[in-house]
Amino acid sequence: MRNLLGTFRSVPSIAALIVLVLILFAAIFGEPLFGDAARNPDVLNAELGPSLAQPFGTDQLGRDVFARTVVSAGPTLLRALLSGLGAAAVGTVLGVAISLQRGRPRLQSLAQRVLETSLAFPALLTAIFVTAVLGSSGSAATIGIGLALIPGLARLAQSMSASIVERDFVRAAEQLGLRRPKILFREVVPNLAETMVTAAASATALALIAVSALSFLQLGVQAPDFDWGTVLAAGLSRIYSAPWAALGPAAFITVTGASIAYLADAIGRRANRRAVIAATGPSARPEAVTGDDDIVLDVRGLSVSFATPMGEVTPVRGVDLTVRRGEIVGIVGESGSGKSVTSMAIAELLPPNARVRADRWTMVAPAEGEPADAASRRRWMAQRIGVVFQDAMTSLNPAMRVGRQISESARVHRGLGRSEAQALAVERLGEVRVAAPELRVGQFPHEFSGGMRQRVVIATGMINHPDLLIADEPTTALDVTVQDEVLALLRHLNRQDGSSIVFISHDLAVVSELCDRVLVMYGGTIVEELPADQLAEPQHPYTRALLAASPTLDTVQHLAAIPGNPPDPAMYPPGCPFAPRCPHVSDRCAEPVSLVSVGTGHRVACVLAADDRADSSDVEVPA
Amino acid sequence: MSVAVGEPRVSVGDVRAGAPRAVGLRRWARFIARRAASLLVIAFILIVATFFLVRLIPGDPAARLLGDTATPDAYEMVRERLGLDEPVLSQLVNYVGGVVRFDLGTSLVSDFSVAQLIGERLGRSMLLAGAGTALVLLTAMVGGVTVGVMTVTGRRRGLDNSFTVSTGLLGSVPEYVLATVLVLVFGIWLGWLPVAGADAGLRSLILPAVAVAVRPAATLARIVRLETFEAFSQDFVRTGRSKRLPTIVLVARHVVPNVLTSALTMGGVILGSLLGGAVVVETVFAWPGLGTALITAVRASDYPTIQGIVLVLGIAVVLLNTIIDLVLAALDPRRLQDGV
Numbered sequence: 008m009r010n011l012l013g014t015f016r017s018v019p020s021i022a023a024l025i026v027l028v029l030i031l032f033a034a035i036f037g038e039p040l041f042g043d044a045a046r047n048p049d050v051l052n053a054e055l056g057p058s059l060a061q062p063f064g065t066d067q068l069g070r071d072v073f074a075r076t077v078v079s080a081g082p083t084l085l086r087a088l089l090s091g092l093g094a095a096a097v098g099t100v101l102g103v104a105i106s107l108q109r110g111r112p113r114l115q116s117l118a119q120r121v122l123e124t125s126l127a128f129p130a131l132l133t134a135i136f137v138t139a140v141l142g143s144s145g146s147a148a149t150i151g152i153g154l155a156l157i158p159g160l161a162r163l164a165q166s167m168s169a170s171i172v173e174r175d176f177v178r179a180a181e182q183l184g185l186r187r188p189k190i191l192f193r194e195v196v197p198n199l200a201e202t203m204v205t206a207a208a209s210a211t212a213l214a215l216i217a218v219s220a221l222s223f224l225q226l227g228v229q230a231p232d233f234d235w236g237t238v239l240a241a242g243l244s245r246i247y248s249a250p251w252a253a254l255g256p257a258a259f260i261t262v263t264g265a266s267i268a269y270l271a272d273a274i275g276r277r278a279n280r281r282a283v284i285a286a287t288g289p290s291a292r293p294e295a296v297t298g299d300d301d302i303v304l305d306v307r308g309l310s311v312s313f314a315t316p317m318g319e320v321t322p323v324r325g326v327d328l329t330v331r332r333g334e335i336v337g338i339v340g341e342s343g344s345g346k347s348v349t350s351m352a353i354a355e356l357l358p359p360n361a362r363v364r365a366d367r368w369t370m371v372a373p374a375e376g377e378p379a380d381a382a383s384r385r386r387w388m389a390q391r392i393g394v395v396f397q398d399a400m401t402s403l404n405p406a407m408r409v410g411r412q413i414s415e416s417a418r419v420h421r422g423l424g425r426s427e428a429q430a431l432a433v434e435r436l437g438e439v440r441v442a443a444p445e446l447r448v449g450q451f452p453h454e455f456s457g458g459m460r461q462r463v464v465i466a467t468g469m470i471n472h473p474d475l476l477i478a479d480e481p482t483t484a485l486d487v488t489v490q491d492e493v494l495a496l497l498r499h500l501n502r503q504d505g506s507s508i509v510f511i512s513h514d515l516a517v518v519s520e521l522c523d524r525v526l527v528m529y530g531g532t533i534v535e536e537l538p539a540d541q542l543a544e545p546q547h548p549y550t551r552a553l554l555a556a557s558p559t560l561d562t563v564q565h566l567a568a569i570p571g572n573p574p575d576p577a578m579y580p581p582g583c584p585f586a587p588r589c590p591h592v593s594d595r596c597a598e599p600v601s602l603v604s605v606g607t608g609h610r611v612a613c614v615l616a617a618d619d620r621a622d623s624s625d626v627e628v629p630a
Numbered sequence: 631m632s633v634a635v636g637e638p639r640v641s642v643g644d645v646r647a648g649a650p651r652a653v654g655l656r657r658w659a660r661f662i663a664r665r666a667a668s669l670l671v672i673a674f675i676l677i678v679a680t681f682f683l684v685r686l687i688p689g690d691p692a693a694r695l696l697g698d699t700a701t702p703d704a705y706e707m708v709r710e711r712l713g714l715d716e717p718v719l720s721q722l723v724n725y726v727g728g729v730v731r732f733d734l735g736t737s738l739v740s741d742f743s744v745a746q747l748i749g750e751r752l753g754r755s756m757l758l759a760g761a762g763t764a765l766v767l768l769t770a771m772v773g774g775v776t777v778g779v780m781t782v783t784g785r786r787r788g789l790d791n792s793f794t795v796s797t798g799l800l801g802s803v804p805e806y807v808l809a810t811v812l813v814l815v816f817g818i819w820l821g822w823l824p825v826a827g828a829d830a831g832l833r834s835l836i837l838p839a840v841a842v843a844v845r846p847a848a849t850l851a852r853i854v855r856l857e858t859f860e861a862f863s864q865d866f867v868r869t870g871r872s873k874r875l876p877t878i879v880l881v882a883r884h885v886v887p888n889v890l891t892s893a894l895t896m897g898g899v900i901l902g903s904l905l906g907g908a909v910v911v912e913t914v915f916a917w918p919g920l921g922t923a924l925i926t927a928v929r930a931s932d933y934p935t936i937q938g939i940v941l942v943l944g945i946a947v948v949l950l951n952t953i954i955d956l957v958l959a960a961l962d963p964r965r966l967q968d969g970v
Binding site: 017018019120121124126127128129130131132135136138139140143212216219220223224225226239240243246247250253254257260261262263264265268269272284285286314354356358359360381382385386388389392393394396398401402403404405406407412415416419420464467468 | 668671672675683686782783784785791794795798799801802803804805806807810811814818863864865866868869870871872873874875876879883884887888891898899902903904905906907909910913924925928929931933936940943944947948950951961962
């Protein structure tokens with residue numbers, strides 16, 4: 008309920024609510040207050056202009072147009088509601104009935120096709136068709152508009168309920184032998200309710216305009232009855248001499264329709280909220296440095312925060328990352344550890360609600376000097392960083408030929424012509440070991456297999472032979488054989504071009520095979536950093552647990568799951584993030600802990616490791 | 631499994647031998663055949679439905695047409711003209727036979743051939759619907775994508791709100807109000823454009839086209855904006871960002887084509903609804919299209935004309951959607967594989 012109130016807190020929502028309340032008052036009290044003024048002709052005062060007492064003036068028979076508008080609010084709204092709600096009710100039942108026919112696929116697909124076709128049929132035409140059959144009257148118009156609205160609503164109910172029907176509880180109800188109508192009303196309809204209520208409101212707004220349109224065409228309400236459509240039509244016929252008599256009722260229809268539609272929209276948005284929230288401030292950006300060409304990327308104190316409806320969360324807190332030329336750095340961790348966010352932050356590819364902070368963030372400056380404007384900055388980034396994404400299927404544009412996608416960056420940043428770009432795409436596709444590349448550049452992504460598609464993504468990332476390739480779980484979606492091929496390819500590219508790679512993975516075995524150096528992330532921080540060949544002897548309790556949980560290293564035979572769950576970025580503990588799950592936890596773990604060196608290239612963020620180092624650097628850490 | 635470091639082997643596994651072009655052609659042929667079959671089925675359903683229109687009328691259509699004062703002779707004559715004196719099945723056969731030969735019967739009011747009447751007016755209706763839809767697609771795409779790109783970051787709440795409110799209001803202005811106001815301002819006060827008819831060529835098309843376009847354009851612009859948001863959250867747009875494309879290139883190459891498919895789908899529905907649904911605007915501007923003819927026929931209970939117009943509009947709409955399907959398949963080849 009509080010959520011619902013929240014929906015109506017914006018200025019337009021409040022305005023829309025006030026309008027509807029006023030119209031409701033008019034519908035209820037219009038007849039007793041203005042009934043006489045609306046109906047009794049007063050020929051002596053015909054066609055008067057607007058005045059304080061009669062804001063819209065009078066019509067040809069001297070009746071108060073404002074009174075007529077207010078009095079007809081009731082019947083007009085009633086017809087719109089009957090059409091809209093009636094159509095929603097029938098449409099819901101029809102749609103759900105269709106989706107329950109899972110046992111009869113032919114019948115189901117026929118029904119769907121009929122729905123789609125009637126959906127294509129113009130609604131007003133259906134309504135006119137119905138008035139042709141039933142004769143022109145207010146009720147015929149109401150029925151006609153209602154019928155015309157049914158297909159759209161049935162279609163919505165059908166697609167919504169199709170997913171509900173597949174859920175377990177409906178299947179369970181069927182197994183228990185519940186009868187269909189019972190399943191319908193007990194299980195399916197309550198789950199549909201919110202969507203269909205929203206749709207019914209939108210349908211009512213449409214019906215309001217459509218019913219008025221039929222009255223305007225003299226196919227709806229017939230004299231002496233009147234509704235907004237006929238009052239408006241009468242006004243429109245003399246709009247050149249007395250615009251108020253038309254514009255007044257027109258405003259009633261428009262504002263009422265817009266208010267209903269707006270509120271329906273607001274409720275609908277609340278139902279499937281994908282709120283877009285701006286970041287709290289500008290993000291840090293990499294600086295170009297000259298001199299040391301050996302370090303391709305150097306980031307200190309990298310933090311990333313996201314603005315969310317629940318406030319700001321900071322899934323990455325103070326990560327240091329230095330990548331040397333030709334080095335392959337692995338970042339491992341469970342999902343939610345912040346490894347992907349870190350990699351996307353250094354690639355500057357986070358969504359707009361993210362804010363990146365860093366104490367120091369540098370990359371090698373371009374040959375022509377410090378990038379001055381936005382365009383040269385983009386060129387610099389494209390030169391330095393290439394990215395390989397996890398899901399090759401969704402990462403490629405389905406409607407663009409593969410060759411164009413691979414070479415797009417080179418065309419934009421290196422000004423290559425069409426044929427040069429195509430030749431480069433062929434070359435890169437060959438480099439990633441795709442056979443017959445000159446044939447395949449002309450194909451679309453869906454014509455490739457999963458492994459081949461991932462090669463296309465790698466070729467795209469490698470197009471400019473960047474200093475640094477960021478590979479975000481590039482093998483996770485692939486089966487083991489293909490995985491090995493892709494890993495071999497990455498190593499090959501690294502050896503051949505000397506490009507550095509930051510390789511993100513949750514798989515210790517893969518990382519130990521491919522990488523030179525490994526960073527272990529947990530709870531948004533680096534808990535251990537070590538050379539890949541020492542990965543069999545880690546010191547941080549988390550890395551050890553991770554190692555024990557990994558089935559692929561030959562020495563480890565048993566699967567030891569880590570008890571507990573990774574911490575929620577919204578409530579990181581102040582001290583060591585692993586403390587709540589750590590078997591060696593002590594009081595000191597509540598204090599913040601930083602990385603300390605325990606050997607060559609080996610650093611650990613754990614109080615135990617710090618102790619050992621203080622006692623004696625030779626003592627073996629207890630396994 | 632050990633990883634062979636060094637020269638990875640070349641994978642030839644999934645290069646489909648032979649020419650991919652031939653595979654594409656075969657898919658297209660199957661796709662078109664499926665669409666054509668469903669087109670025929672639907673056309674048949676429409677023919678039967680319009681036939682039963684006259685049978686659905688409560689009471690006797692002839693009596694309703696003539697009123698209470700008709701002589702028995704006149705009554706019998708109308709029944710014969712409507713074919714009501716024959717058994718229903720042979721009536722249906724005659725009707726279907728007529729439709730197949732493009733013979734839609736004769737108007738009860740004017741003695742004109744219905745097919746001829748439709749032939750004279752269909753072009754005008756299509757012109758108005760086409761111009762209106764083009765206007766809708768153009769304004770909705772440009773407006774929706776622009777506002778979408780500008781508000782996708784969650785900043786500019788003011789623009790966001792004013793877009794929602796103004797499209798909401800414009801989407802709720804009835805066509806006949808808008809049409810009349812347009813006539814008042816541009817036809818009468820300013821005198822720039824003709825107020826009625828279709829005799830002034832392109833100039834007489836402008837006001838009716840704007841009048842039919844505003845409401846669907848407002849609705850479509852909102853959808854396009856949401857689709858733009860959706861497109862921005864797609865992985866391949868992130869890939870585009872990883873190529874460091876300038877925003878305008880990113881939007882033009884990766885966002886717009888994506889949004890365009892759904893806008894075109896909607897555009898097909900809008901074109902269809904404008905073909906039959908521009909009735910109101912046609913009436914205001916005295917535009918000599920099928921809409922005005924339909925209204926006249928309904929008011930006069932001229933059943934053969936109503937049947938003919940509804941049938942032709944219905945088939946036009948379905949044909950249109952088939953064409954849109956083909957265009958969409960050309961834009962997004964994955965659609966060819968759908969089993970629909």
